[in-house]
Amino acid sequence: MNPFTERKRITQPERFVGRWRELSVIFDRLDTGRPVLVGGVAGIGKSSLLTHIAQSAAVNLERPDLLALYADMAPAEDEAALFHLITRSLGSRGDSEAALEVALLERAEPVLLCLDNADRAIAAGWGAATLEKLARLARRSLRYLPAGMPLPLPGQPSSPVPTTAAMEPTFLLVAACHGRPPVLSEPFATVTLGAISSPEVRLLTDAYLDYTGVSFSPADLRELEEVSLGHPAYLQRAAYQLYIARSSDPTYDWKAAYFADAQNRPIPGAPLPPVVFEGGRAADPYGSFYGMDDVTRRLHLDRMDIAAPDDLPLFLLPLVVFLVAWQVSGNLLIGGVTLLITIGVVMLARRLVGARSRQPEQPIASDSSGQQQEEQHAE
Structure with a gap:
């Protein structure tokens, strides 16, 4: 089986690689109790990132008793349905903000809630208000730890190591949405996912090629990054075609197959890499469009001549x-x-020089008719 077969999201921890900077920012904000909104174009890896956050939060936040929940907001009909799902996962009952707050207070362990496809709920008219309510719950969940109070450790009633005073959140929130994160009344930290880097391309393909007996050369990796512009979903499609060529059919034109597939089945909401329309020409050397805001994109297109x-x-x-x-x-x-x-003076001089250089030169040509007249007169 081709290891690069398309999947909705990466759920196996060993296959998730990269996004170190984004993860560092997200965990740093969560550790202070601030909710986080993750944005980006379709297929850029938001769902996979959320899944990885839920799987690794206990280790990265150094809170082994943390309970991490992943929920998709797209299937939920309204706010009550989402609150009912969360409270039930916490072992309680209810479908309101108050019921969820009670369920959180009844738990001694901290809770991390990862919400996917928040844009669907926002488009339905109830998502923005729900995110703001959850953010207020996260803000109210900060627990004061006075100096000298030992932190509880699993299997021990207390820790002998004294600590400094700190505010520890017991309810943490991170949500993902398509496109640019919306502006909400509650202070969310925002992270926008862009294209993955060259080292991440190599690590991602190596993770999928593990135990297959197939490897991609450095030239292969450069071509994969070139034709996908670092977009994870398009990279996976290109790697799928390249795997066929490297594993079973050396004559297989994997680029042509990838270009045809990308044109026939574009990812909704994700612009096609320009190289798909350019017949395999080299990608833009100035970088990828993925993850750029409107201002950066405009500057990218209208680069000033030096x-x-x-x-x-x-x-x-x-x-x-x-x-x-x-x-x-x-x-x-x-x-x-x-x-x-x-x-x-400099501007005036440049203008005068430019005007003089634009004047057409008068060609020096002999007047043959005049010469003939002069010769006849001389005769």
């Missing part, structure tokens, strides 16, 4: 004149006026 090196002394001239005038006069105002005058 002045040629020949013009560099001309651009530095006003600065040099300003510094000299400032040092000689000892007056910053005089230096500023000199700077403005020099800039005006």
